[in-house]
Amino acid sequence: MKFSPLSSFKFKSIVSAVGILAIIVLACTTYFRIGYITIKYPDGSQKIAPLPIKENPGKIGKYHYSGTFKHTFLSPTTVHIVPDDCVLKFSINGKPVSLKHITDKALCDYRRGFDIDISQQVKRGVNTFQIQIENKKGNAGFSMERSWRSPTSILFIVFSLLFGTILFYSVLKKLALPRTVIGLLIMGALFHLCYISYTDYTERGNDVSGHIEHIKWIATHHTIPRSRDCEQCYHPPLYYVPLAMLYKLFSYAGLNDHQIFRLFQFFTFLWTQVFLIFGVFIFKETLRSKVQFHMATLLLCAWPITATYAARIGNDALVYPLFAAALYFMIRWYRTEKGRYFNLSLMLGILSFLTKTNGLLATVMLLALFAVKVFQKKQERFSYIKSKAVQFAILALFILSVFIVPKFYNYMHGDQSDWIVSNRSEKHFTQKRSRFLGNTGRTYAWFDVKTFVNEPYVSTTKDKGGRQWFWNHILKTSLFRSSSKSEYHKNIAQIVSFLFLIIMGTSLVYFLFLKRDEIFEHLPLILNALILLAAAMFMRYKVPESSMQEFRYIAWFLFSLIFFYVKSLDVFENRKLVVLQAMWYGVPILFSALSVSYFLIEP
Numbered sequence: 001m002k003f004s005p006l007s008s009f010k011f012k013s014i015v016s017a018v019g020i021l022a023i024i025v026l027a028c029t030t031y032f033r034i035g036y037i038t039i040k041y042p043d044g045s046q047k048i049a050p051l052p053i054k055e056n057p058g059k060i061g062k063y064h065y066s067g068t069f070k071h072t073f074l075s076p077t078t079v080h081i082v083p084d085d086c087v088l089k090f091s092i093n094g095k096p097v098s099l100k101h102i103t104d105k106a107l108c109d110y111r112r113g114f115d116i117d118i119s120q121q122v123k124r125g126v127n128t129f130q131i132q133i134e135n136k137k138g139n140a141g142f143s144m145e146r147s148w149r150s151p152t153s154i155l156f157i158v159f160s161l162l163f164g165t166i167l168f169y170s171v172l173k174k175l176a177l178p179r180t181v182i183g184l185l186i187m188g189a190l191f192h193l194c195y196i197s198y199t200d201y202t203e204r205g206n207d208v209s210g211h212i213e214h215i216k217w218i219a220t221h222h223t224i225p226r227s228r229d230c231e232q233c234y235h236p237p238l239y240y241v242p243l244a245m246l247y248k249l250f251s252y253a254g255l256n257d258h259q260i261f262r263l264f265q266f267f268t269f270l271w272t273q274v275f276l277i278f279g280v281f282i283f284k285e286t287l288r289s290k291v292q293f294h295m296a297t298l299l300l301c302a303w304p305i306t307a308t309y310a311a312r313i314g315n316d317a318l319v320y321p322l323f324a325a326a327l328y329f330m331i332r333w334y335r336t337e338k339g340r341y342f343n344l345s346l347m348l349g350i351l352s353f354l355t356k357t358n359g360l361l362a363t364v365m366l367l368a369l370f371a372v373k374v375f376q377k378k379q380e381r382f383s384y385i386k387s388k389a390v391q392f393a394i395l396a397l398f399i400l401s402v403f404i405v406p407k408f409y410n411y412m413h414g415d416q417s418d419w420i421v422s423n424r425s426e427k428h429f430t431q432k433r434s435r436f437l438g439n440t441g442r443t444y445a446w447f448d449v450k451t452f453v454n455e456p457y458v459s460t461t462k463d464k465g466g467r468q469w470f471w472n473h474i475l476k477t478s479l480f481r482s483s484s485k486s487e488y489h490k491n492i493a494q495i496v497s498f499l500f501l502i503i504m505g506t507s508l509v510y511f512l513f514l515k516r517d518e519i520f521e522h523l524p525l526i527l528n529a530l531i532l533l534a535a536a537m538f539m540r541y542k543v544p545e546s547s548m549q550e551f552r553y554i555a556w557f558l559f560s561l562i563f564f565y566v567k568s569l570d571v572f573e574n575r576k577l578v579v580l581q582a583m584w585y586g587v588p589i590l591f592s593a594l595s596v597s598y599f600l601i602e603p
Contacts, residue, residue, distance in 0.1 A: 078147035097118060238315075477552070510564050
């Protein structure tokens with residue numbers, strides 16, 4: 001047998017080390033570091049602050065900012081500025097930088113900003129800069145960093161993408177996935193990266209400022225906060241502690257908050273890929289047909305909300321893959337009854353709960369499946385329960401010490417007004433009154449199909465998009481949470497909503513006509529759907545607030561929804577329903593294509 005260097009573990013390790021080192025070197029050489037900024041307010045007062053600057057001083061007028069940055073021979077000569085509100089003047093080393101070629105709209109674009117060439121003004125070593133910005137209302141400030149369009153930045157991007165794709169392919173190949181599925185996962189990852197490239201961490205987040213405050217609180221105080229210490233401090237700590245440590249590390253390295261949290265988006269991206277991989281494992285375990293397996297993978301990778309998940313900062317990023325992994329090993333245990341799968345699922349369920357409270361549902365599902373197994377054993381029930389006595393004792397102690405006791409303690413000491421829902425308080429009710437919904441039987445029973453299709457987006461504060469109806473709101477938020485003023489994006493969102501109804505309807509019909517043996521065969525995914533929906537309804541009843549009824553709380557429902565849709569092909573083929581077979585192929589392909597195009601054409 002001939003030796004192939006590409007198959008050598010040592011050779012691959014060397015290549016990987018060299019690649020990672022090259023990326024780090026390119027990142028450092030193209031890094032654009034700016035020191036503290038001196039702010040001169042319209043009234044003449046001054047202040048020193050780090051970038052990015054975003055404050056609400058309550059004063060309109062012209063703000064003057066000045067600072068320094070270092071420039072090397074590999075540093076970019078094009079910078080990216082995001083102003084709030086409008087740039088009036090910009091100079092480097094006392095030399096004015098021309099703004100004539102930049103449109104007035106771009107000079108005042110507080111979301112995207114603009115690129116500007118500084119090659120004629122910059123010099124090797126320390127440079128000074130001055131920028132004048134007019135604040136017309138609200139927040140004032142700006143951010144400035146390297147432009148990703150500079151040659152060295154483009155080289156960094158190309159090399160990172162090439163090396164990252166090869167590394168990702170190698171990992172997926174080791175997982176024994178088909179090449180076509182690997183290709184879909186790689187395209188999904190590139191799709192998410194493209195979306196993240198123009199999406200700031202503040203744009204698609206849920207309470208992102210609270211999550212950031214939680215991270216910084218731990219980094220500052222070096223301890224776990226109480227629920228009342230910050231807006232999102234009621235969450236479990238598993239997501240926040242590692243990021244607080246990284247925040248301290250990156251701060252020492254000289255990165256500012258904006259750069260650090262943009263980097264944290266990359267960690268979210270990686271967790272999203274883990275979520276997708278375990279979703280693919282679930283489909284591989286439960287689908288025998290290669291066609292169904294590939295179609296399920298396509299839908300999962302291109303589903304609109306997965307792109308939004310990949311751009312966020314928040315504990316959702318970690319709880320999704322942990323829950324997905326717990327569900328996968330749960331299915332493996334249900335099918336094989338091997339104890340190691342039960343233990344892995346239980347451990348991952350506990351980690352899910354330590355990341356976010358609704359992660360406890362993974363353990364609830366595992367216990368429900370165990371109860372089914374006990375019912376099936378008949379003569380061996382007692383010994384079967386006894387075999388898991390240690391695990392159940394650990395679980396009971398964990399839930400008591402980590403969930404019930406702390407929440408009851410906070411409830412008794414006035415930190416929260418409800419001992420189940422941590423962030424329910426009188427302050428919460430008074431501040432977010434506009435988000436609260438009706439809570440009658442009709443709000444759960446009715447589904448407004450016309451509104452679901454015609455209204456491209458759903459709002460947390462306005463009834464027009466159907467937020468009052470439980471099904472309208474929770475299903476709509478599985479698609480596009482953000483609203484775009486673009487007619488193109490509105491039209492795409494409407495078509496995708498219509499196609500979603502076909503997918504949902506087909507899945508529901510297949511589910512309702514399952515036979516008894518099929519129910520027991522697919523029980524984990526059935527329970528996954530039913531328990532998640534029941535939990536969402538319970539939360540709606542407990543706290544009828546629109547922002548707490550979003551699909552992100554039951555994101556794992558996607559596995560069941562997609563599974564039951566692709567399984568419907570069995571029915572169409574057995575009954576030779578040619579038209580429905582054509583629909584089965586066409587709908588998810590069109591759905592996926594439109595979903596990707598929605599994000600790739602910047603909203």
